[in-house]
Amino acid sequence: MAYRMAVALEAKGAGATPNADLCEVVIDAVFARPKSHSNKSGLKADAPATPRCDVDNVGKAVLDALTGTAWHDDRQVVRLVVEKSYGTEGRTTVRIT
Numbered sequence: 001m002a003y004r005m006a007v008a009l010e011a012k013g014a015g016a017t018p019n020a021d022l023c024e025v026v027i028d029a030v031f032a033r034p035k036s037h038s039n040k041s042g043l044k045a046d047a048p049a050t051p052r053c054d055v056d057n058v059g060k061a062v063l064d065a066l067t068g069t070a071w072h073d074d075r076q077v078v079r080l081v082v083e084k085s086y087g088t089e090g091r092t093t094v095r096i097t
Helices: 001-013 055-066
Strands: 021-032 077-087 091-096
Touching: 001 055, 001 091, 021 055, 055 077, 055 091
Parallel strands: 021 077
Antiparallel strands: 021 091
């Protein structure tokens, strides 16, 4: 719930307003790699290459968060691309066209 609220607040702050247009959405979800994935010599050999979360759940959370902020209904989204990866710190970038 907090994640969805944060996404909606950021979108409002960026000037998003609900409209009736069809749109395309690209989501880049970067997760901070847990310290447990590393040891003194670097990344552990058995550390996962990608975060465990399902990309469909990331997409749904972002689309639901932006309903009423960037569109009236997420049925207006005609194309959705979701990418997940590890990075030095977590962030989610959303591009709507």
